[in-house]
Amino acid sequence: MSNNILKHLAIIMDGNGRWAKQRGLMRTKGHEQGANTIRDITQYCAEHETIETVTLYAFSTENWKRPKYEVDFLMRLLDRWLKQELPTYHRFGARFETVGNIEGFSPKLQETIASIKEQTADHTNVTQILALNYGSRYEIAKAASQLAKRGEEITEDSLGRELNTPYQDIDLLVRTSGEQRLSNFLLWQLSYSEFYFTKTLWPDFTPMELEEIINQYLHRDRRFGAVV
Numbered sequence: 195m196s197n198n199i200l201k202h203l204a205i206i207m208d209g210n211g212r213w214a215k216q217r218g219l220m221r222t223k224g225h226e227q228g229a230n231t232i233r234d235i236t237q238y239c240a241e242h243e244t245i246e247t248v249t250l251y252a253f254s255t256e257n258w259k260r261p262k263y264e265v266d267f268l269m270r271l272l273d274r275w276l277k278q279e280l281p282t283y284h285r286f287g288a289r290f291e292t293v294g295n296i297e298g299f300s301p302k303l304q305e306t307i308a309s310i311k312e313q314t315a316d317h318t319n320v321t322q323i324l325a326l327n328y329g330s331r332y333e334i335a336k337a338a339s340q341l342a343k344r345g346e347e348i349t350e351d352s353l354g355r356e357l358n359t360p361y362q363d364i365d366l367l368v369r370t371s372g373e374q375r376l377s378n379f380l381l382w383q384l385s386y387s388e389f390y391f392t393k394t395l396w397p398d399f400t401p402m403e404l405e406e407i408i409n410q411y412l413h414r415d416r417r418f419g420a421v422v
Contacts (some may be wrong), residue, residue: 195268198412203239204249204364204387206379207232209371209395216395222267227397229275233282238401240286240319247321249364251379255329272326273303276310283310287319293359294328323359330381333358349420358384366411368404370396390416 207228214224232250239248252272258265276290283290290310297304307326337356341348364380364387372393375382390407392399 198363198365198414199244199317200242200408200411201244202247202249202364202366203363204251204367205235205246206251206367206369206373206377207396207399208369208373210397212371213395217256217420221264222271224397225268225271229271231397231399233279234401235399235404236282236288236322237286238404239322240288242320245320247323247362249323249325249359249380251328251377252324253294253328254325254378255295255327255332256378258327269299273306276306280310280313283317283322287317288314288315289321290314291321291323292326293333294326295332296326298327325379328379330376330378334382336403337377354382355414357382363387367388368392368406368407370394370399405406 210224210225210228211221213227214221217223219315235250236248239245253268257268282288292307294310296307299307316327334353334357336357337353338348341352341356346352359380363385364383366389367380367384367387368390369375370392372391388411390411392403392407394403
């Protein structure tokens with residue numbers, strides 16, 4: 195076995211709409227089922243020996259282009275889900291954080307997000323980060339702009355520190371639903387990550403499948419650009 199250790203897991207949660215369509219349901223039903231999957235995966239990560247952070251792509255800057263009824267539903271679902279999940283965060287010892295521009299959300303939703311962050315700030319089993327209204331190109335461009343405004347030299351180190359995601363680089367990225375693209379997600383942080391694409395739709399994704407993926411990751415040869 196290699197010496198790989200999984201500390202930071204990132205997941206592009208894809209396939210809610212297709213899951214619902216296959217069952218003749220509204221797309222919103224797929225999002226509701228997908229929210230339940232988040233709970234199961236977060237519990238698995240909280241109980242895992244080495245996982246410290248799990249970052250989930252929940253709402254991209256491009257998702258605003260979806261039908262208004264769906265966007266409005268997603269905002270209501272997020273607000274309701276966070277409030278309902280607070281006991282779960284406490285039970286799993288999970289700290290809640292976000293990355294992205296939440297100023298684009300309603301004041302009510304922003305208050306809910308801030309409240310859950312505050313109430314889970316002391317939890318240490320795992321940090322769950324939801325990427326909300328997030329786009330990686332914007333994040334990188336904004337960081338470079340801020341450094342330039344302050345007259346600071348733009349280097350890999352300075353730019354990395356300026357990003358909105360001050361967490362360790364990602365070890366493993368998983369994308370569900372069979373799509374094989376990054377969709378403007380954490381482009382900087384994924385530079386040397388291992389990727390795994392599964393055809394399973396997000397509402398059907400289970401901790402058991404995640405464990406199988408992690409076992410494969412542990413046997414991969416990560417070279418980080420070097421020759422071994």
